[in-house]
Amino acid sequence: MMDVKALIGGVCHLTRPKIADSVVRRLVIYLRVLDKLAEGGRETVSSAQLAEQAGVSSASVRKDLAWFGEFGTRGVGYDIDGLRQELRRILKLGHEVRAVLVGAGSLGTALVRYNTRQQLPHGSTNVRIAAAFDNDQEKIGTLIGQVRVYDVSDLPTVVRQLEARLGIITVPAEAAQQTATRLIQGGVRAILNFAPATLNVPPEVQVQNADLTLEMQYLAYRLQDEHIGG
Amino acid sequence: MMDVKALIGGVCHLTRPKIADSVVRRLVIYLRVLDKLAEGGRETVSSAQLAEQAGVSSASVRKDLAWFGEFGTRGVGYDIDGLRQELRRILKLGHEVRAVLVGAGSLGTALVRYNTRQQLPHGSTNVRIAAAFDNDQEKIGTLIGQVRVYDVSDLPTVVRQLEARLGIITVPAEAAQQTATRLIQGGVRAILNFAPATLNVPPEVQVQNADLTLEMQYLAYRLQDEHIGG
DNA sequence: TAGATTGTTAATCGATTAACAATC
DNA sequence: TAGATTGTTAATCGATTAACAATC
Numbered sequence: 001m002m003d004v005k006a007l008i009g010g011v012c013h014l015t016r017p018k019i020a021d022s023v024v025r026r027l028v029i030y031l032r033v034l035d036k037l038a039e040g041g042r043e044t045v046s047s048a049q050l051a052e053q054a055g056v057s058s059a060s061v062r063k064d065l066a067w068f069g070e071f072g073t074r075g076v077g078y079d080i081d082g083l084r085q086e087l088r089r090i091l092k093l094g095h096e097v098r099a100v101l102v103g104a105g106s107l108g109t110a111l112v113r114y115n116t117r118q119q120l121p122h123g124s125t126n127v128r129i130a131a132a133f134d135n136d137q138e139k140i141g142t143l144i145g146q147v148r149v150y151d152v153s154d155l156p157t158v159v160r161q162l163e164a165r166l167g168i169i170t171v172p173a174e175a176a177q178q179t180a181t182r183l184i185q186g187g188v189r190a191i192l193n194f195a196p197a198t199l200n201v202p203p204e205v206q207v208q209n210a211d212l213t214l215e216m217q218y219l220a221y222r223l224q225d226e227h228i229g230g
Numbered sequence: 231m232m233d234v235k236a237l238i239g240g241v242c243h244l245t246r247p248k249i250a251d252s253v254v255r256r257l258v259i260y261l262r263v264l265d266k267l268a269e270g271g272r273e274t275v276s277s278a279q280l281a282e283q284a285g286v287s288s289a290s291v292r293k294d295l296a297w298f299g300e301f302g303t304r305g306v307g308y309d310i311d312g313l314r315q316e317l318r319r320i321l322k323l324g325h326e327v328r329a330v331l332v333g334a335g336s337l338g339t340a341l342v343r344y345n346t347r348q349q350l351p352h353g354s355t356n357v358r359i360a361a362a363f364d365n366d367q368e369k370i371g372t373l374i375g376q377v378r379v380y381d382v383s384d385l386p387t388v389v390r391q392l393e394a395r396l397g398i399i400t401v402p403a404e405a406a407q408q409t410a411t412r413l414i415q416g417g418v419r420a421i422l423n424f425a426p427a428t429l430n431v432p433p434e435v436q437v438q439n440a441d442l443t444l445e446m447q448y449l450a451y452r453l454q455d456e457h458i459g460g
Numbered sequence: 461t462a463g464a465t466t467g468t469t470a471a472t473c474g475a476t477t478a479a480c481a482a483t484c
Numbered sequence: 485t486a487g488a489t490t491g492t493t494a495a496t497c498g499a500t501t502a503a504c505a506a507t508c
Contacts, residue, residue: 019455021448022499028447032426046465055428058465059501066467074466075508091447092454099446106343110336111442118443124426127446165453166446189456190449196262196354198285206452210445212341213348216329216357216396217258217321218251219420219438223395224322225249226419252475276489288489289477296491304490305484 023064024091029054030061031087032124038080046077093126098164100188102179103171104134104149107194107212111170112144130162152182159186166190173197180207253294254321259284260291261317262354268310276307323356328394330418332409333401334364334379337424337442341398342374360392382412389416396420403427410437 033053037045051058065071065083068090072078088094099115101108115129132144133152140151150158159167167183169176169191176195183191190206193199196214199207263283267275281288295301295313298320302308318324329345331338345359362374363382370381380388389397397413399406399421406425413421420436423429426444429437 020499024451025444025448028444028451029428033428048465053428057501059503060499062465062467063500070467072466073508074506075464077465091451095454097450097453106336106340110340113336114442115446125443125447125450127450166449168446190453192445192449198259198263198283206449208445208449210440210442212344212440213355214255214258215422215438215440216345216398217355218255219396219422219436220327220355220357221254221258221321222436223327223420224325227395250475278489287477289479290475292489292491293476300491302490303484304482305488307489 017067019067023067026054026056026060026064027087027091029056030064031084031091034080034084034087035124038084042080044077045080045083047072050078093120095126097127097166098130098162099127099166099168100131100133100155100159100162100164100183100186101129101168101170102133102152102155102183103169103175104132104136104139104144105170108132108134108168108170109144111168111194112147116145116147127166129168130164131158133158152179155182156186159183159188164188166192169193169195169199171195247297249297253297256284256286256290256294257317257321259286260294261314261321264310264314264317265354268314272310274307275310275313277302280308323350325356327357327396328360328392329357329396329398330361330363330385330389330392330394330413330416331359331398331400332363332382332385332413333399333405334362334366334369334374335400338362338364338398338400339374341400341424342377346375346377357396359398360394361388363388382409385412386416389413389418394418396422399423399425399429401425 030050033050034045047058047061051061054061068086071083071086101112112129112132115125115127117123118125119128120126129147132147132149133155134140134149135152139149142149164186165188167188167190169179171179173195176193176197177199180191180193180199180201184201184205189204191199191201191208193207193209194212196211201207260280263280264275277288277291281291284291298316301313301316331342342359342362345355345357347353348355349358350356359377362377362379363385364370364379365382369379372379394416395418397418397420399409401409403425406423406427407429410421410423410429410431414431414435419434421429421431421438423437423439424442426441431437
């Protein structure tokens with residue numbers, strides 16, 4: 001069967017469909033599961049098995065992959081190593097994405113350390129936090145692992161020098177908007193925002209909120225709901 | 231106009247509709263915006279203004295609130311203090327939800343500190359992390375702020391004593407499933423999982439994944455996508 | 461071949477948006 | 485009254501699921 005979508009993707013950028021958020025997120029999870037399976041020495045996997053380990057339906061697995069081509073064999077399933085390579089290609093893990101983090105508090109520090117451990121080739125992310133920023137003179141100039149903490153007032157300059165395209169905000173809510181503005185001045189194209197604040201950014205800048213208190217509050221609501229509502 | 235949904239909610243638990251995830255999440259954000267507006271001394275707000283500050287559409291604001299009643303005045307908007315009270319009631323912020331956190335690494339420690347600052351009455355969450363757990367003898371017995379670090383082997387016992395209903399997992403991926411099982415043994419009803427792993431739990435236990443590397447990887451994909459695809 | 465599993469379509473489900481009568 | 489804004493409905497949009505022919 002012809003791979004029409006991939007063909008369009010390769011030949012005609014103007015009409016290439018934007019892959020849905022939900023699909024991209026699941027692809028990341030599939031790759032993780034496949035990496036684990038490969039460690040265990042498995043060679044092939046069915047959509048049903050992959051789905052179970054990823055916590056989704058087998059129809060989702062097949063449909064998600066079908067956006068990019070035909071990677072399976074009917075009656076057999078997917079070759080694990082082959083599919084890993086395809087997913088690494090699809091997710092473009094071959095190229096490093098440089099990031100900076102603003103706000104070297106306990107959450108920021110944790111993220112820097114965590115990111116260091118997760119980096120390729122051993123880990124599963126191509127994002128590298130290359131610098132951190134803070135406004136506390138005590139912290140400026142220190143290192144978190146290998147990552148230097150700079151003065152926030154140098155932010156646009158350093159971001160530009162590093163050519164960082166991703167900014168991570170772990171400052172208090174009051175400082176989040178100003179931080180976002182500075183990051184964009186420095187040239188970042190996407191922001192991962194951990195502050196409980198709504199950011200106002202130009203439409204070409206992509207924002208992803210990772211609101212930890214919101215997640216807790218959401219679960220708390222569900223608990224209260226089940227408790228009271230029966 | 232009759233408030234049929236609220237009536238059903240109050241009188242007949244069996245048919246009360248489950249409010250969608252997306253709605254509950256937005257309600258939490260609305261409340262946050264309203265708290266900020268109240269600080270600024272504002273008295274009323276329109277759905278359009280609230281929507282802008284929350285980063286959603288005004289139709290969403292009105293529709294989300296309509297699930298619970300009629301809180302606005304046509305031609306005027308919503309009374310800020312009144313709506314805050316309604317939302318606090320709807321989100322059941324009057325009762326504390328006790329939580330425990332497993333994995334007192336840098337992320338776990340950050341979350342405990344963060345949670346302490348965010349608690350009501352000054353903050354915006356009714357979740358209280360009442361205990362932490364780790365398997366590192368160096369950490370066991372120490373305090374993170376006011377929160378004691380226990381031995382993981384005491385987990386089910388302590389969770390039961392505290393009557394904690396929410397578990398937060400910040401252990402490495404390899405230990406996530408075992409941690410989840412222990413938490414459920416201790417009686418938690420919901421899990422917030424920061425480990426990059428899929429948890430297998432009984433259907434009555436609610437799991438929310440907060441996968442920080444996934445968020446980063448997702449944005450990295452979008453960046454590469456824009457860069458290569460034009 | 462027979463059993464298994466993919467790739468794909470159509471049906472279902474749910475969430476968002478647009479529009480406007482109701483009404484302050 | 486006139487302008488503004490809600491509450492609500494219908495239309496749109498998109499995502500998930502079920503089902504099955506294709507085929508290994």
